[in-house]
Amino acid sequence: MSVERKKYECSALPKGWQREEVIRKSGLSAGKIDVYYYSPSGKKFRSKPQLARYLGDVLDLSTFDFRTGKINSLLLRKNKKQKGTQYDYSRGVRNDASLVPPIRQTASIFKQPVTVYKMQDGKVKSDFKHGPQEKPKQLFWEKRLEGLRACDVGGTELDAMELPRGLRAVGPHVREETLLQSVATALHVSAQPVTGQTGSRSALDKNPGVFLNPDQPLVQAVTVADDDIKRQEERVCAARKKLEEALKALVA
Known part of the structure; x- marks a missing residue:
């Protein structure tokens, strides 16, 4: 894998500490930046918990942003808001005083004891290590509707x-x-405009898994010209005129 390395002094850490950025140049993870820190003796650190275990007795890293290598005041505000939560970097575990132990209850449906676990909502961060975790979209799902009228x-x-x-x-x-x-379906479900597939028809027939955009319907790229808009306006006006005449005939 081709990478580019940038290494320089980190002013937020004691003198002699260096921060390294490794930028991936090829592969599926091209553009991803990995951050590492090096002690004056040359020891390499890959995560904030590792760094905290090494410098825990010397420096408070609660406001230190591992990705940027700078002091982030927002981290201090978050720590103040989370009164019931403490993070021990020396052990790498979370001590949460608000967790509720499981309770034995009887479900009315099964008439037997069940274990209820109290879960906390909205406090678990998504893993962005490999990019945003989006739900995969099925290709050619419309073909399941073939034959239905x-x-x-x-x-x-x-x-x-x-x-x-x-x-x-x-x-x-x-x-x-x-x-x-x-x-x-695209007009009814999606709020984005319908532009069609940008790949060529022959390419889509050969390898649709690569060239097909699941956010767009199974139609070639659509270009709407001024003449198309004018013809559509004429059709709408003609339909309105017929409707007006039908209503007059119905009233008469």
């Missing part, structure tokens, strides 16, 4: 809509019916 109250299938020529399906064996369901 909307029906009226009598059970008669409704006619399918005719899509504009500019809307073309992408992905392996994706038909216009699936494309319509995909676009309709």
Whole structure:
């Protein structure tokens, strides 16, 4: 793996301590920065608990930001707010006085003793070591809707809509019916604009796991021109006129 190293004196620590930044240049973790500290004797430290165990009797590291190598006053405010919580860096464990031990209770459904654990909400931080942990999105989930058609109250299938020529399906064996369901779902569920897939159609057919964007429907990149907007306005005006005429005929 190709990396770039930057090493310099750390003013927040005693004289002779150095801070090193290792920037990864290749691989899946390209751009990630690893931070290390070196004592005057050359000993390497990879985390704040390790550093605190070594300097615990000499320096208070409660306000020391390990990532930046600077004193962060916000950490001092957080420590004051968390009255019932203490963190022992020398042991690397949390002593939380607000934890409630399990209680033996009887569930009304099962009629037998169960153990209830009191959990704390909103105090567990996400692990950003490998980036934000997002829920994976399934590709081509719309294909599960193939073969399903909307029906009226009598059970008669409704006619399918005719899509504009500019809307073309992408992905392996994706038909216009699936494309319509995909676009309709994107307009109903997502608040972001529908721009379509940016990859070429041939690339999406060969390797959709790489080129497919799960936030967009299974349609090629869509470009709306001024003529398209003008034609749509004309269709809307014509539909409103027909509706007006129908209402007048109904009243008369």
